[in-house]
Amino acid sequence: MNGLPLSDELCEKVVIGTLLNYPAEWAENTDLLCPELFTDYKCKTIYTVSKGVVDRGEKADIISVTAELAKTKAQGVSTVDILDISNHVALSSMRQQVSRLAELQRRREIWRIGQQMIQAGTDEGEPIETIQSQALDQLSNLFASASTEIQSIAQVATNYTQNIINANREGRRLQGAPTGFGMIDQRGGLQPSDLFVIAADSSQGKSSLALNMVVSAAKTGYPCAYYSMEMTADQLFARILATETGLPSNVLNTRPLTDEQLSRYQLASASVSQLPLYFDERSTSSLDGILSSIRTMVFRNHIKVAVVDYLQILNVNMKNVNKEQAMADAARRCKNLAKELNICIVLLSQLNRDRDNLQPSMARLRDSGQIAEAADVVLLIYRPEVYGSRYKYPDELSKVCTQGTAMLHVCKGRNIGTFRFVVGFNASLTKFFELDTIPEAEPNTDIDDNRPF
Structure with a gap:
């Protein structure tokens, strides 16, 4: 040598x-x-x-x-x-x-x-996260370029057709991890190579919805990773257990459990612990660290979905750029990585406040409209009950009861179209769920606007 x-x-x-x-x-x-x-x-x-x-x-x-x-x-x-x-x-x-x-x-x-x-x-x-990210990017690009092949449309058609035939024969999904919500899953779920943005005002349940989705995906065998800048792995695990046991997190964490509750906890814990769901708390200090960890997770754990919670509090390690440029670059990097690794990246984002119109819209994505441009899917969460009993759902959903429900609005769907639907929401369990029947609002229903979230 x-x-x-x-x-x-x-x-x-x-x-x-x-x-x-x-x-x-x-x-x-x-x-x-x-x-x-x-x-x-x-x-x-x-x-x-x-x-x-x-x-x-x-x-x-x-x-x-x-x-x-x-x-x-x-x-x-x-x-x-x-x-x-x-x-x-x-x-x-x-x-x-x-x-x-x-x-x-x-x-x-x-x-x-x-x-x-x-x-x-x-x-x-240089920050160690930046060095690691640059090295992994260079190595990944090196080996990706080595395996890149130009394909004719005939080759693409043959491969695509064979995938459909194999999926039908084996009785499996063609692609996309299930979210647990039929309106999304029947359109393909969390699609590989997609950047799936979940956006809402504060306290609307962005983290809860994302966690519900990845648990649903993990239950059907899709390995997932969750990166939270606000919650520890223990706190995320407690939220998952709350949705699985029906016991609120504060009960699990602060009170002695009855024999029946303890039995429910042990069964749920044993089941959840077998899920292919991963957390990496050491990599959540910066975007570079998270993207490097996602690469590692794909290679080691074969993850199909990665959640980044959430965009606006990420340290993006960019000098001499404003917040809008930094957020646009972060979203684009997430999209590029999703496409390169052929996984779905779910990116959570805050909305700018609009006191005159509390209903969420894509135009209110905080810090950069380019977040929506990079995204394949943008899903908005709207829970009018957070603001008070006088707030209702829009248009054809105006007669739906807002108490214990939420509207999920896919306002951009590159391959799935746009649509909106109502789901249930249990605040004490931080759980979104499908409804068998859509409840209608009762005339002159009094709701306590001061009850806790």
């Missing part, structure tokens, strides 16, 4: 020589060929000149490349060099040789990233 990046000069000459003698090999290997494959100056220069000829739609053989080199007056490469390199030919193993150069190029990139890590280990100037 000499500690220097790897290269193979003979292999580089074989690839260039084969291209010069058999120009048709350009088309066969265009997905792998790039200047970075070559470390030898002469080989890289000949490749660059040859690529220019190919890009003009001409045949890049020995004669045309020699003429192009003379025209461009490339230094350090003579006609003798071209003839020498053209003697190195391996047509039958060309793909293997190009693949070897591609692998060596990736190893050199790993070496470069490693050098950056060594430098970072001797300098405390």
Whole structure:
């Protein structure tokens, strides 16, 4: 081991020589060929000149490349060099040789990233979360680019059709983790590669809804991760137990349990502890830390859904930008990561206050309208009872009882359309649930506006 990046000069000459003698090999290997494959100056220069000829739609053989080199007056490469390199030919193993150069190029990139890590280990100037995120991003992009393939529509159609056939044969969902709400699940649930934004005013139940959704997904075998900037893993676990046992968190945490309650608790705890649901409290101090952890969770635990709770209190580690730009960048990074890893990222967001119109709208997304632009789905929560008995649901839902209910409004659905529906909400259990029948408001119903949330 000499500690220097790897290269193979003979292999580089074989690839260039084969291209010069058999120009048709350009088309066969265009997905792998790039200047970075070559470390030898002469080989890289000949490749660059040859690529220019190919890009003009001409045949890049020995004669045309020699003429192009003379025209461009490339230094350090003579006609003798071209003839020498053209003697190195391996047509039958060309793909293997190009693949070897591609692998060596990736190893050199790993070496470069490693050098950056060594430098970072001797300098405390950058936050450790930023260093970790950058390293993981670079490594992920490196290996993602290595496996990227251009597909024709015929290939996509074949793969998609086969997925449908297999899903029907096996009686399983085609894609998407279930949320526990039929109106969403019948449209695909939490779809892979989607950024799913849940937005509402304070105390409307954003965290509760997200937690209800991931528990539903985990129960059907979809591994999920939950990142909370406000609650510990213990507190999240207590909320889950409250919804499963029917015992409020304050009862579980502050009062002796009866034998019957203890039995319910033990059964629920044993069941919940088997769910593929993960928490990482150490990574919730910054967006970089969370995104790095999500990558790790995908590789180690194969998660399909990740919840980030919530956007506006994230430390995004961006200098010289305003809050709106930082939030827009954070949302876009979450969307890009969801697409790259083929998972669903659920991002919780606050709404700006509007005292004149308390009904939520996409235009009220706090700090940046670009959050909605990055999102595939935006779901708004509206619980009028939080504001008082005189507030009602809008339009066709105006006669629905607001006590113990909530309106979920999908106001943006890139692949599922827009719709809204009413669900039940148990405040003491922080639980959203489907209703068998939609309750109608009674005329002149008096509701105590001062009761606790």
